[in-house]
Amino acid sequence: MSVTIAALLLAGCGNDAQSDKGKGQHGPVEVGYVVAQRGNVPVPAELAGRTVAFQSSEVRPQVSGVIQKRFFAEGSIVKQGQPLYQIDPSLYRAATNQASANLASAEATAAAARTKAERYRPLAEIEAVSKQDYTDARAAQRQAEAAILQNKAQLDTARINLRFTTVPAPITGRIGRSLFTVGALVTTSQADPLATIQQLDPIYVDIQQSAASIIALRRSLASGGAVSTRAAVRLKLEDGSDYGRTGSVEFSEVVVDPSTGTVTLRARFPNPDGLLLPGMFVRAVFDQAIDRNAILVPQAAVTRDPKGNATVWIVGPGNKAVQKTVTADRTQGAFWVVTEGLAPGDRVITQGTGNLRANMDVKPVRADTPQRIAPPDAGSDQGKKAG
Incomplete structure (x- = not known):
């Protein structure tokens, strides 16, 4: 008799556990969400560029004669008006x-x-x-x-x-190699300069931007979706390292190069150490505008479908899971920048998206809500032991 009663009690406990488990499976899934809000998001650009001397001057003779002396060391810094050559x-x-x-x-x-x-x-x-x-x-x-x-x-x-028989430096800068030596005959109409002086601090960087991207930016500015900005420009050198100093865009050309379809932007950078030399290829990174209608969404909330389209889950009416296709072409830190597909106030699901299905019941909780861990129920433990 005692064995039969014990078996019935175990069966009753098993049925209660299965019943509780079934309730957990069929109840709403708890998900964490953030509220979508519009904000000011920079529109970045990374473009190819080439360094150009701030000033460059060719040293040329203004009278004809034989060079008697040279007064400078090749590669040194010369001052404006400093004598460079002596012609007979x-x-x-x-x-x-x-x-x-x-x-x-x-x-x-x-x-x-x-x-x-x-x-x-x-x-x-x-x-x-x-x-x-x-x-x-x-x-x-x-x-x-x-x-x-x-x-x-x-x-x-x-x-x-x-x-003019004493040839001075026309500008202050670093002088290159001398193309004529002592004893050489120079004339006022010769094709080659005696030497070239370049001022490298500051230095220019000529940046190439496609005409199509400029048109898109200007249309965005005209529609009010973006505002112009004078942001600092950063440089990446040929070895991938950062230059370390920032510059600013001085001006933009008003014509498009017909051979490349690009417009040249000129930025100015300090170069006190002489690290940047004329002719170097660099990458210029800067924020060319501010997008006032973009929405930042945590990267964990954005997934890609087989076609590569970005999608997010939101909490729809009646706390139903709704999947939306959005436009997210770039990231900013830990966020995707969403420009289309979301509206301010949408509750974007960032946690618990693994098993979501369309129109599935969810229990939304703000993602920034602190988690509360309750102590175990002593009576419940005693009941489990008794069972």
Whole structure:
């Protein structure tokens, strides 16, 4: 008899457990959600670019002659006005001396013509000499004075050419290798420069952006979906490392390159260490606008269907699970940036999405709600032991 009663009690306990388990399976699934809200999300761009010297100047001779000296070390920093080359000044010094002598001769001739004209003036008034003689004397005086001006101009030209025999640095910067050595003959019309000076701090980065992306951005700005911004530009070097210093976009070209279909943006960067050299390929990363209608959704809430479309689960009317297809083309930190498919106020499910089905009953709980862990029921433990 006792064995039969014990068996009945065990069967009753088993039925109660199965009944409780069945209730757990058929009850609403508890899911965590966040409320979708619109926010200001930067519109990033990562574009290819190339570094360009801030200033570049070719050192060229302005007079012809043989180079006598070189005053700089190749690859060094030179200051504006610093002498770089000395061209043989002998011919130009002689031309200066000749021009100076010509000027002195013209001044002497002008003095004699002026004295003669002054003497003829009172004589012409009393008709001691003809008025024609006085007129000729005055004309000779004017011609002599004009000759002074001509010789002064020639002397100035000779002095300028003599000064040009010392070739100065046109700008401050780093000078490259010298293409001509001491003893080489240089001319004013030669094709090759003597050297090239480049100012590298600051330095420019020319960034190429497609015309199609610029059109899309301008349409978004015009519609009010985005606002312009002057954000800092960051650089990634050819080895993938970050440059470490930020720059800013100076201007954008107003024409599209017909061969590439791109528009050039120019950014300016500090380069005190000289790490960036002209001609380097880099990647420029910057926020070109602010999207005011985007929604940030945790990455755990977004999945992809077999076609690659982004989908999310939301808590629909009557606490039913509803799946939506959204547009999520980029991430920002731990979030997907959703631009289409969600509305402000939608409850996006972020936790418990593994076994969800369409129109399934769910028990929504805010994802940021702290979890409460209750202590075990002592009476329940005693009952289990008794069972």
